[in-house]
Amino acid sequence: MRAVIRLAVASAVLLAIYGLQFGVEAGFTEYVQRIILLAGINVILAVGLNLINGTTGQFSIGHAGFMAVGAYGAAFVGVQLARPVHAALGSGPFADALIFNLALLAGALFAGISGLIVGMPSLRLRGDYLAVVTLGFGEIIRILFNNASFLGSATGYSGNDPSGLPAYTNFFWVFAWATAIVLLIHNLTFSQTGRSLTAIREDEIAAEAMATPTTRLKVTAFAISAATAGIAGGLFAHMQAGVRPEDFRFERSIDMVVMIIVGGLGSISGAILGGIFVAVSLELMRDLQQYRLVLYALLLIVIMIVRPEGLLGTRELHQLLRRKSPKPAPRKTEGA
Amino acid sequence: MSLLELHAVDKIFGGLHAVRAVSFQVEKGAIFGLIGPNGAGKTTLFNLITGVYTPEHGRISFAGKNIAGLKPALIAERGIARTFQNIRVFRTMTVAENVMVAGHHLHKASIAAAMLRTRSYERDEQALAKRAQELLEILGLAELAGEVAGSLPYGSQRRLEIARGLMLSPELLLLDEPAAGMNSQEARTLNEQIRFLRDQLGLTVILVEHNMAVVMNVCETIHVVDHGETIAEGSPAEIKVHPKVLAAYLGEEQPADEASS
Numbered sequence: 001m002r003a004v005i006r007l008a009v010a011s012a013v014l015l016a017i018y019g020l021q022f023g024v025e026a027g028f029t030e031y032v033q034r035i036i037l038l039a040g041i042n043v044i045l046a047v048g049l050n051l052i053n054g055t056t057g058q059f060s061i062g063h064a065g066f067m068a069v070g071a072y073g074a075a076f077v078g079v080q081l082a083r084p085v086h087a088a089l090g091s092g093p094f095a096d097a098l099i100f101n102l103a104l105l106a107g108a109l110f111a112g113i114s115g116l117i118v119g120m121p122s123l124r125l126r127g128d129y130l131a132v133v134t135l136g137f138g139e140i141i142r143i144l145f146n147n148a149s150f151l152g153s154a155t156g157y158s159g160n161d162p163s164g165l166p167a168y169t170n171f172f173w174v175f176a177w178a179t180a181i182v183l184l185i186h187n188l189t190f191s192q193t194g195r196s197l198t199a200i201r202e203d204e205i206a207a208e209a210m211a212t213p214t215t216r217l218k219v220t221a222f223a224i225s226a227a228t229a230g231i232a233g234g235l236f237a238h239m240q241a242g243v244r245p246e247d248f249r250f251e252r253s254i255d256m257v258v259m260i261i262v263g264g265l266g267s268i269s270g271a272i273l274g275g276i277f278v279a280v281s282l283e284l285m286r287d288l289q290q291y292r293l294v295l296y297a298l299l300l301i302v303i304m305i306v307r308p309e310g311l312l313g314t315r316e317l318h319q320l321l322r323r324k325s326p327k328p329a330p331r332k333t334e335g336a
Numbered sequence: 337m338s339l340l341e342l343h344a345v346d347k348i349f350g351g352l353h354a355v356r357a358v359s360f361q362v363e364k365g366a367i368f369g370l371i372g373p374n375g376a377g378k379t380t381l382f383n384l385i386t387g388v389y390t391p392e393h394g395r396i397s398f399a400g401k402n403i404a405g406l407k408p409a410l411i412a413e414r415g416i417a418r419t420f421q422n423i424r425v426f427r428t429m430t431v432a433e434n435v436m437v438a439g440h441h442l443h444k445a446s447i448a449a450a451m452l453r454t455r456s457y458e459r460d461e462q463a464l465a466k467r468a469q470e471l472l473e474i475l476g477l478a479e480l481a482g483e484v485a486g487s488l489p490y491g492s493q494r495r496l497e498i499a500r501g502l503m504l505s506p507e508l509l510l511l512d513e514p515a516a517g518m519n520s521q522e523a524r525t526l527n528e529q530i531r532f533l534r535d536q537l538g539l540t541v542i543l544v545e546h547n548m549a550v551v552m553n554v555c556e557t558i559h560v561v562d563h564g565e566t567i568a569e570g571s572p573a574e575i576k577v578h579p580k581v582l583a584a585y586l587g588e589e590q591p592a593d594e595a596s597s
Contacts, residue, residue: 002455184451191450191457192436192443192464199426199437206424209386210438211412211504220447314428 014176021171033171035283037239040174041232042275046259047185047268048228053257054266054314055189056221057201058123059131061253062138063229065118066111068248069141070230071237072151074107078166078238079159100168104177104234111230112223114141119222123215126204138253146245156244164241174235181228186268188224197221201266229256262303264310269317274310337400339364339540340385340508345394345404347380347564354380356564357394362508362557367534368542369555369572373584377564378544379421382510385542386418387411398508413441417501418510421544423493427486431477431496434485435468438503442467471499475529490517495529502533508540509533515547523547527554552576560584 024033045067052058081099089095122133151157158164188194199207200214208214237243255278263274281299285292303311312320338361347355355377362368370378383389385396387408396404403411417438426434442464445457472478475495480488485496494514501509511530515523527550533539545551551558552572560568560575562584568575575581 187451187453188447192439192445192461193447193450195429195433195437196440198429198433202426202428203424205388205408206420206426207437208408209388209412209418209420210500211409211440212437213409213440224447 013179017175017179018172020175024171034239035279037169037171037174037235038283039276039279040171040178041235041239042255042259042279043178043272044181044228044232044235044275045256046263046271046275047182048225048232049256050260050263050266050268050271051185051189051197051228052222052225054260054264054271055194055201056197056218058218058222059127060134060222060225061131061250061257062118062134062136062141063226063256064248064250064252065138065141066115066226066229067233067236067252068145068243068245069114069226070104070107070111070233071243071248072107072145072157072233073110073230074103074234075157075159075165075237075243076151077106078103078168082166096166096168100173100238103238104231107234107237108227108230111233112227115223115226116219118226119219123218123222135250135253138248139250142245142248145248152242154245156242156247158242165238165243167238167241169235169238177231177235181231182268182272185224185228189268193217193220198266258300261310262300264312264314266314267310267312267316270310270312273312277311338362339366339399340542341395341397342381342385343395343397345381345384345396346392347377347384347389348392354564355384355391355561358561358564358566359394360559360566360569362540362542364507364540365534365538366540366557367530367555368540369551369558370542370544370561371546371551371558371575372561372567375563376561376584378561379512380564381561382418382512382542382544385411385510386416412438412504412506415504415507416510417504417506417508419494419497419501419512419514421512421516423490423497425485425488425493425496425500427484429485430481431472431483431485431488432465432468432481434496435471435500435503436464438500439464439467441505468499468503471502474502474532475499476525491519491522494518495526498529498533502537506539508542510542510544512544513546514543515545515550518547520549523550526550530554 024036049060049063052060078099081102085095085099118134118137122130122137125133145151146154196207196212196217199212200218204214259274259278260271262277263270282296285295288295340362343359344357345355346357358381370381372378380389384391387403387406390405395402398414398416403414426437443460445454445460449457469478469481472481475498477492477495477499480492485493488496494517498511498514515526518526530541531554534541543551543555555572558570558572558575559566560581567580567584568578570578
């Protein structure tokens with residue numbers, strides 16, 4: 001019964017996203033559509049990074065590296081899968097969807113494994129030290145791609161077709177994946193594991209004294225976070241004709257950190273808002289050309305002065321809304 | 337066989353011999369006091385027992401097995417829970433969540449099960465919440481279950497740490513100055529609660545405390561350390577009049593009436 005209800009809800013949500021896609025494609029220019037897709041990808045990046053930077057209180061500024069692994073991994077696997085799948089199922093939307101999603105999952109798997117490899121040695125460190133190490137690993141990953149000749153080195157990877165990677169990414173897939181990832185990360189955050197991760201952030205010594213396997217949980221959270229960045233990378237790769245190492249420079253990691261700090265570290269709904277904010281504000285200021293980044297930085301400074309805890313702080317949107325609604329009067333016990 | 341046994345334990349920080357050849361035994365079901373002037377090495381002993389520090393020499397055995405050098409999480413899993421002198425509750429989490437954190441052994445569901453909210457996950461989660469509520473009731477915190485832990489008064493935060501420790505289903509509970517910051521009414525309630533833990537839950541308790549009203553009232557055996565070394569061990573009545581203890585607390589040739597206040 002439960003499974004049936006869940007399946008029904010999931011189908012309804014997917015159907016709604018599918019319906020919205022027609023609206024978006026009919027109502028907006030290509031340019032606006034692209035911003036909407038970028039906003040969706042940012043949401044995935046921000047919610048994933050928030051698990052490690054916000055909930056667990058560790059500081060990674062190297063997530064562009066994991067996004068790169070996901071992007072290259074998905075692009076490469078997608079190209080390899082295309083021929084056998086098309087041979088077996090013919091060409092058509094169903095075959096494309098299958099290739100795309102398998103490729104995204106493969107990208108997530110690669111990114112998750114690299115998250116494990118990076119996380120195991122570096123999560124012994126804390127704070128600034130961890131930040132510097134993740135920054136280093138992020139750059140190492142980018143430079144590896146820059147020199148991998150079978151992935152096109154510095155010119156990037158665009159498959160065997162001269163027209164580049166197939167443009168699988170559309171509104172439906174971006175927001176279906178974003179919805180799924182937000183839901184899964186939300187469930188994880190509000191579970192025993194999530195409580196333990198928060199406990200690690202609040203006081204690692206006390207968490208350890210309460211039998212929390214701190215190292216294992218931190219590495220697991222890091223790998224999950226890297227895997228979500230991998231999905232975002234795969235979606236990003238199939239939005240344009242190819243992936244280039246320079247798409248995953250240090251600035252992209254900083255963008256991700258900005259998203260979650262603007263939204264409020266530790267808040268999932270904050271991460272969603274922050275992801276959208278970064279995508280939209282950067283585009284709105286495109287007319288200002290070279291002053292764009294100056295204004296953007298100023299905007300961030302203003303937000304941090306006015307609301308240093310971010311738009312939502314550590315709370316979730318629904319918690320804030322509940323607080324606004326009138327509280328039920330405390331029950332009074334009748335005195336005899 | 338004693339539940340906890342320290343044998344000639346040494347801990348050295350650089351040039352400071354923080355603990356020197358300390359040995360004691362705590363029998364199952366005892367309420368054991370560990371006292372001494374500030375800086376005597378009491379908290380260091382707790383940190384050695386719970387694995388925060390590894391002793392340079394000596395043996396620490398719990399239920400017959402050596403635990404010196406094990407990681408804190410493993411020692412906690414084996415059944416030693418503790419509270420902290422400088423309160424370490426998880427400040428942004430609610431009171432109930434604080435307690436639930438220590439319930440790993442009751443929560444077997446995997447991370448994937450948590451993400452998918454499977455039935456077995458929800459069963460574990462409910463069992464955990466129920467257990468947490470029971471423990472909060474024992475410590476008189478049930479009404480505060482939904483409050484943010486950091487907003488509680490000190491006394492309540494200290495009791496919350498005890499409730500959290502109990503969630504581990506420990507055999508041995510180490511309390512590091514549980515009465516600090518409590519008024520005399522709260523301290524009296526604490527005495528009752530410590531006895532309740534021993535009598536009703538079968539716990540063994542080691543207490544580090546400066547509040548002599550609590551120590552002398554509730555402990556059966558008291559071990560006194562000063563400058564990292566054992567200076568006395570005995571019943572409260574013996575300790576109250578022990579010349580070395582009086583000297584350590586009050587200095588030589590001082591009137592002795594403050595030792596029992």
